[in-house]
Amino acid sequence: MALKPAQKALGPIRRSFAPWLDPSAVPLIRFENIVKRFGDFTAVDDVSLDIHQREFFSLLGPSGCGKTTLMRMLAGFEHPTSGRITLAGEDLAGVPPYRRPVNMMFQSYALFPHMTVEQNVAFGLKQDGLPKPEIAARVAEMLRLVKLEPFAKRKPHQLSGGQRQRVALARSIAKRPKVLLLDEPLGALDKKLREETQFELMDLQMELGLTFLIVTHDQEEAMTVSDRIGVMNHGKLVQVATPGEIYEQPNCRYVADFIGNINLIEGVVESAGGGEVRVTGEDTPGAFVCAAEAGPAPGSKVALAVRPEKMRVSLDAPPADANNVLQGEVWDLAYMGDWTVLLIKIDGSEKVLRVSRANMTRTEARPIAWDDRVHVWFAPDAAVLLTS
Amino acid sequence: MTETVASKPEGTSPWGRRLVVAVPYLWLLVLFLTPFLIVLKISFSNKVVAQPPYEPQLDLAGGWQAVKDFFAGLSLDNYYAIFEYTENIEAYFSSLKIAATATILMLLIAYPMAYAMARAPKTIRPTLVMAVILPFWTSLLIRVYAWIGILDREGLLNASLQWLGIIDEPLEILHTEIAVYIGMVYSYLPFMVLPLYASLEKLDETLLEAAADLGCPPWKSFWQVTVPLSLPGVIAGCFLVFIPAVGEFVIPELLGGSGTYMIGQALYAEFFPNLNWPGACAIAVLLLLVLVVPIAIYQNVQTKEIEGRA
Numbered sequence: 001m002a003l004k005p006a007q008k009a010l011g012p013i014r015r016s017f018a019p020w021l022d023p024s025a026v027p028l029i030r031f032e033n034i035v036k037r038f039g040d041f042t043a044v045d046d047v048s049l050d051i052h053q054r055e056f057f058s059l060l061g062p063s064g065c066g067k068t069t070l071m072r073m074l075a076g077f078e079h080p081t082s083g084r085i086t087l088a089g090e091d092l093a094g095v096p097p098y099r100r101p102v103n104m105m106f107q108s109y110a111l112f113p114h115m116t117v118e119q120n121v122a123f124g125l126k127q128d129g130l131p132k133p134e135i136a137a138r139v140a141e142m143l144r145l146v147k148l149e150p151f152a153k154r155k156p157h158q159l160s161g162g163q164r165q166r167v168a169l170a171r172s173i174a175k176r177p178k179v180l181l182l183d184e185p186l187g188a189l190d191k192k193l194r195e196e197t198q199f200e201l202m203d204l205q206m207e208l209g210l211t212f213l214i215v216t217h218d219q220e221e222a223m224t225v226s227d228r229i230g231v232m233n234h235g236k237l238v239q240v241a242t243p244g245e246i247y248e249q250p251n252c253r254y255v256a257d258f259i260g261n262i263n264l265i266e267g268v269v270e271s272a273g274g275g276e277v278r279v280t281g282e283d284t285p286g287a288f289v290c291a292a293e294a295g296p297a298p299g300s301k302v303a304l305a306v307r308p309e310k311m312r313v314s315l316d317a318p319p320a321d322a323n324n325v326l327q328g329e330v331w332d333l334a335y336m337g338d339w340t341v342l343l344i345k346i347d348g349s350e351k352v353l354r355v356s357r358a359n360m361t362r363t364e365a366r367p368i369a370w371d372d373r374v375h376v377w378f379a380p381d382a383a384v385l386l387t388s
Numbered sequence: 389m390t391e392t393v394a395s396k397p398e399g400t401s402p403w404g405r406r407l408v409v410a411v412p413y414l415w416l417l418v419l420f421l422t423p424f425l426i427v428l429k430i431s432f433s434n435k436v437v438a439q440p441p442y443e444p445q446l447d448l449a450g451g452w453q454a455v456k457d458f459f460a461g462l463s464l465d466n467y468y469a470i471f472e473y474t475e476n477i478e479a480y481f482s483s484l485k486i487a488a489t490a491t492i493l494m495l496l497i498a499y500p501m502a503y504a505m506a507r508a509p510k511t512i513r514p515t516l517v518m519a520v521i522l523p524f525w526t527s528l529l530i531r532v533y534a535w536i537g538i539l540d541r542e543g544l545l546n547a548s549l550q551w552l553g554i555i556d557e558p559l560e561i562l563h564t565e566i567a568v569y570i571g572m573v574y575s576y577l578p579f580m581v582l583p584l585y586a587s588l589e590k591l592d593e594t595l596l597e598a599a600a601d602l603g604c605p606p607w608k609s610f611w612q613v614t615v616p617l618s619l620p621g622v623i624a625g626c627f628l629v630f631i632p633a634v635g636e637f638v639i640p641e642l643l644g645g646s647g648t649y650m651i652g653q654a655l656y657a658e659f660f661p662n663l664n665w666p667g668a669c670a671i672a673v674l675l676l677l678v679l680v681v682p683i684a685i686y687q688n689v690q691t692k693e694i695e696g697r698a
Contacts, residue, residue: 075597075601076600076601077597077600096600096605097597097600097601098599098600098601098602098603098604098605098606099603102601103601103602104598104601106594106597106598108592108594110592110594110595110597110598111598112595112598112599112613113595113617114616114617123599123602123604123612124602124603124604127602127603127604127608128603171602172601175602175603
């Protein structure tokens, strides 16, 4: 894959792009203590969030977690029950949707069925009263960007799902909005097309320098495209961090469980100090040690979260200095080519741990098989200590 | 449209299928085409004082000669006769004018009604549709008579306006063209409201959100999105009321005065007082020809609409 000009130009900038770490940076969008109630139901519960210019931000959560409501409030289709939204310093309260410098790509695409592709893309530009030649030029540019030039004269019902999605995208970026909102943009596409489009979205964002806010329930999608992810649950923003941090440093059981696969070992703190916390397992028999700066007081209930690929498994005994060693039996095994996933039932408990192994050699003298007795262990710094 | 290859399902005889298709065709043949052909034939006949009041009659017992005589007896005279009376021509034109004006009035009244119904909370929409259909539970004739009671010099309307002190003298509404319009709009309004409601109700509201999102204020998105997308309903509603309104008889007869003479009344006059069945049939056939053009347009739009959805 060759580098595109925009990638060449913006690549290095991109790598060091982290304005949220800079205390002097002024965010483009600020949600301040946003609450939204529908009758008795609290859809969004006291959410505060800053999004910076040129950021690709994802709101991730299961359906009904309030992510779409939060986005619709930014677009102006819903109004917060309390709290304040500002965009580039301007309070958006009372600004109708048609005067907000944000554009949205709808989940259903919401293309105008009585207009051609061209007219759909031109719709927003016409509202601004741009001169005709300029509109035509901009529409042509947009159609070129999404590779839909041959379909300009078609009506939406004459297009495939993927093509409609591109029309919707072209229409939403035609006005060069300050912020582009994408509501489950890739949900209706098949896997291959989705992956392609994810990369196209990222390229586009680099090329146009827009700020993207994307709503999705697909964690893979969020991980691929985002600079930062906000994980939501029951109307609350649970964690806001980069994809890497979300994966490696989840701040609670919910996030750990929602993103990827994880083993949660429930236990009680035995002692803490000296850069490590000792935990006695409750659902998994054993004494565990976890690397942590400041641990909770002894006696408090915690969970050790360990990703499957950070667990080690072997038929032979582990090295003598290994920590957190468990024994068990292989219950299930899935060979996936690059990885093999093992489900291991731990002796003396109901616990089943998920361990994945990279298949780094083509052959093995004695591969692990069903019903094998195995040793499982993980390093102290492989585990994340979760208190909530 | 994709071309569907008609594959013969196993175990179904072609006769079974033909039988299923034959039933509606038979229905149309017996109850629509046959009566029309009879009317057409009578329109080419001559008026006589007899039972039935026209000739020639086809008598197959007379053999080939009788058939030849029968066709020789037919003529276009009744059609020429229509044009000899300017009254008839004026009746055609006034029918078209009244029907067209009433259709426009109904569109103007029905659109906001249908719009409000389609935007009403989902739970009360069936009730509103019910309310629109409710008048049909009473006979049209009785409802038109009721309007006489309302519009009369001493009727409900004049009495209330005078009681309120808005007018001193009673308004002359009954037996004027205004009364005909009131009657037409009242009687046919549901046929305009329902297709409009149907097309407005299925309008996807995210389209209006999308329009707003792209910088289009609500009053503009109404014209740029709502109206174009409800056009099939507008067209269906207009033809549904225009076509029967042209041939309307009861309303102009009961509510109209000497100033309104519609083609339905001309038809009635020929049929009953004049006992001129051939003349009446010629008027009816000519009316049908006049209406074939709008009916064809309507059919065409409907077909396109169905294709567009597929």
